[in-house]
Amino acid sequence: MTILGTYKCTARCENCCFDSNPFLTERLSLPEILQFIQEAAELPTCKMVVFSGGECFLLGDDLVTAVAYATSLGMITRCVTNGFWAKHPEHGRTRLEPLVRAGLKELNLSTGDYHQRWVSQDTVVNAACLATDFGLPTVIMVELQRERRVTAADIAGDPRMAGRLKRDNPSLRILESPWMPMDHNDIIEQSENRMLSQRTLHMRGGCTSVLNTVVITPHRRFGFCCGLSREKIPELNADWAPGTFNDLVEAGNADFMKIWLWVDGPDRILAWAATKDSRIEWENRYSHHCQTCLALFSDQYIRDVIREHYRERVQDVLFRYTMRLREQQGFDTHLAP
Incomplete structure (x- = not known):
């Protein structure tokens, strides 16, 4: 936390x-x-x-x-x-x-x-x-x-x-x-091997923050990750009041989008979304996975693809989610889907 x-x-x-x-x-x-x-x-x-x-x-x-x-x-x-x-x-x-x-x-x-x-x-x-x-x-x-x-x-x-x-x-x-910039449309230049592209996509994996870290902010907001762009993504935040911690954790663990981010990470989800809509521009735009995550939740083309096609990924993602949990040492059943 x-x-x-x-x-x-x-x-x-x-x-x-x-x-x-x-x-x-x-x-x-x-x-x-x-x-x-x-x-x-x-x-x-x-x-x-x-x-x-x-x-x-x-x-x-x-x-x-x-x-x-x-x-x-x-x-x-x-x-x-x-x-x-x-x-x-x-x-x-x-x-x-x-x-x-x-x-x-x-x-x-x-x-x-x-x-x-x-x-x-x-x-x-x-x-x-x-x-x-x-x-x-x-x-x-x-x-x-x-x-x-x-x-x-x-x-x-x-x-x-x-x-x-x-x-x-x-x-x-x-x-x-x-x-990273705090606008998904902006670019801070990095070396080529740091930028997300087809050439570097294989090096990107699941988010290590979502479902693993929670946050409390000065505004009494509960964050479902400690990512750099979390504050600008409403779906990664909720209101906190004393006594609500466990309920909020359970709600996060039941959210498919958060599970998908943990399993595949925002970079792979973005690359998949681009195969559904050619208007989505992503190569050589993002170096930090938190900026990619900001794009997932901010770009309307990407949001539309996820909303319309996410069911195609549910079975595969939940299967791999369960397998990863079972592989983790000290597996805790409260995370089970």
């Missing part, structure tokens, strides 16, 4: 999935956050709580309390942050240490060309170094696009990072992920 306690952020990145900025004020109260954690913990398969945003560190002491509560319920906790709090290492240590004492187990840092207009690379490296000093598994996620200034190699080349990476430290990783 992911808790988006606030969409307020110290940065204002272009193409931010939540249009986060420093001027937003709505947020979840601490009792609401704890209630959501409690309801999630009652689901046997819910093992991790991710605190993100916006900028989760802006929750202040409430974040520490929430991490401690999730830990007390036996759940693993992770924070996703831009690292702004580590501009000065001593201040960063003061901010991170209470979270570690509360049981925080992982830290993810977001950076890249867009983020570094607001939070410097030096600050991000400070945060990563502090996290590894505390023994936290740490991931730095770097925005990927064809033309860019910031790369994973640049960050790895920082002497402080290089020293830690040379220790063959498996708990410190630097990854890259395509930066």
Whole structure:
């Protein structure tokens, strides 16, 4: 489960999935956050709580309390942050240490060309170094696009990072992920092998977020995935109120479209839809599966094809869904169709 306690952020990145900025004020109260954690913990398969945003560190002491509560319920906790709090290492240590004492187990840092207009690379490296000093598994996620200034190699080349990476430290990783626009008609240029096409379709698979992750937003909305485009897809959201968690999970697990996304993923569904309507343009338009998903739910041609022809796929998809569930270690019957 992911808790988006606030969409307020110290940065204002272009193409931010939540249009986060420093001027937003709505947020979840601490009792609401704890209630959501409690309801999630009652689901046997819910093992991790991710605190993100916006900028989760802006929750202040409430974040520490929430991490401690999730830990007390036996759940693993992770924070996703831009690292702004580590501009000065001593201040960063003061901010991170209470979270570690509360049981925080992982830290993810977001950076890249867009983020570094607001939070410097030096600050991000400070945060990563502090996290590894505390023994936290740490991931730095770097925005990927064809033309860019910031790369994973640049960050790895920082002497402080290089020293830690040379220790063959498996708990410190630097990854890259395509930066995507929040309009399915827009394109952020990526290398050819990153773009969805007939040539790359075989490398695309089922969505690993839908049916595996749920979200609570500052607007008390329940998300059925933690995808970057979820906020812009009404079908992937519902209203949450205390006591409704389990009912919402069951409703999601009974939704064929979500099952289909989990089995085949949005890229393969889109390619299939294009075989039914030649007006659907898809090759070399999408690099991130969340942008493809946004197209599935936003493009009227695609919506029409799915509405008119999805029954052709039901038997096959549900069969493969059942087989995959049976193959999974620790299969839980609450997911059965």
